[in-house]
Amino acid sequence: xxxxxxxxxxxxxxxxxxxxxxxxxxxxxxxxxGLKIVGMRMRWIDKDFSKRHYSEHLEKTFYYTLExxxxxxxxLAMVLEGVEAVExxxxxxxxxxxxxxxxxxxxxxxxxxxxxxxxxxxxxxxNIIHASANSKDAANEIMLWFDPMDLHTYKxxxxxxxx
Ligand code: AMP
Numbered sequence: 160x161x162x163x164x165x166x167x168x169x170x171x172x173x174x175x176x177x178x179x180x181x182x183x184x185x186x187x188x189x190x191x192x193g194l195k196i197v198g199m200r201m202r203w204i205d206k207d208f209s210k211r212h213y214s215e216h217l218e219k220t221f222y223y224t225l226e227x228x229x230x231x232x233x234x235l236a237m238v239l240e241g242v243e244a245v246e247x248x249x250x251x252x253x254x255x256x257x258x259x260x261x262x263x264x265x266x267x268x269x270x271x272x273x274x275x276x277x278x279x280x281x282x283x284x285x286n287i288i289h290a291s292a293n294s295k296d297a298a299n300e301i302m303l304w305f306d307p308m309d310l311h312t313y314k315x316x317x318x319x320x321x322x
Contacts, residue, residue, distance in 0.1 A: 164242050164243055165240065165241065165242060165244075165322070166240070166241070166242075166243055166244040166245050166294055166297065167197065167238050167239065167240045167244060167297060167301060167310075168238070168239055168240075168244045168245045168248050168290060168291045168294075168297040168301075169236065169237070169238060169289075169290070169291045169297055169300040169301050169304060170185075170189070170236070170237045170238075170239055170248060170252075170288060170289065170290050170291075171234050171235065171236050171237075171288065171289040172185050172234065172235040172237075172287065172288055173228065173229060173234055173285070173286070173287060173288060173289060174228065174229065174231045174232030174233065174234060175228075175270075175285040175286075175287055176235075176269075176287040176288060177232055177233055177234070177235060178232055179269075179287075181269055181287060182235055184265075184269070185265055185287070185288060186237075188251055188265060189237075189239055189248070189251065192241075192247065192251060193241060193315075193321035193322065194239045194240065194241040194244060194247070194248065195239065195240045195241060195313075195315050195318075196237055196238070196239060196240075197238050197239070197240045197310050197311050197312070197313075198236075198237065198238035198301075198305050198309050198310040198311065199235070199236070199237050199238075200235075200236050200304070200305070200309065201233050201234070201235050201236070202233065202234055202236060202304075203230075203232065203233045203234070204229065204230055204234060205230060206226055206230055209225075209226045209229050209230055210226070211303060212229070212300065212303060212304075213225060213226070213229070221277075221278070221283075221284075224277070224281060224282060224283045225283055227283065228283030228285060236304045236305070238301055238304075238305060238310055241321075241322065242322050245290075245291055245292075245293060245294050245297050248290045248291075249290050249292075250264075251264060251265060252264060252265050252266060252288050252290045253265060253266035253267045254266065254267075255284065255286060256272075256273055256274050256284065256286070257269075257270035257271050257272050257273070257284070257286050258271055258272065258273035258274075259273075260286075265287060265288055266286050266287060266288065269287055270285065270286055270287055272284060272285060272286075
């Protein structure tokens with residue numbers, strides 16, 4: 160059997176992206192690339208939920224600044240679908256550190272902070288967006304954030320020209 164290259168991945172517009180009014184900009188980039196939004200919700204998460212979402216960072220020195228950041232306001236969660244969507248979405252998002260993120264990426268175009276400054280000032284690396292790191296994380300994160308009945312199957316107009 161041929162393995163499907165169609166993947167789903169989780170994207171979060173973090174509180175800085177919401178407060179700065181960047182939702183439209185972020186969504187437009189994914190839609191322009193032909194990625195399909197199959198689920199969307201806004202949620203203001205608490206510390207317990209942050210610990211579940213960022214479980215791999217719990218022991219890191221920056222965890223508490225990260226927790227403060229991600230619980231500081233509402234978050235827009237989206238499930239995006241497309242051909243090798245996990246990697247494609249991360250390419251559009253850019254590197255974790257905004258200073259290193261290339262122009263043309265979301266983080267490169269809308270932020271510039273570096274890790275050293277964040278560490279020195281004990282501030283979070285506000286980088287607008289989260290995208291699942293790999294397909295295993297994507298499956299776990301989608302399960303954490305979404306009820307399966309809130310994920311939808313539909314055909315985008317012109318989809319035959321996209322995938
Ligand atoms: P990641 O799971 O790699 O997306 O990391 C989660 C978030 O933690 C990043 O998006 C940053 O906001 C933050 N972060 C990652 N690395 C660092 C670091 N070295 N210092 C401070 N914050 C960090």
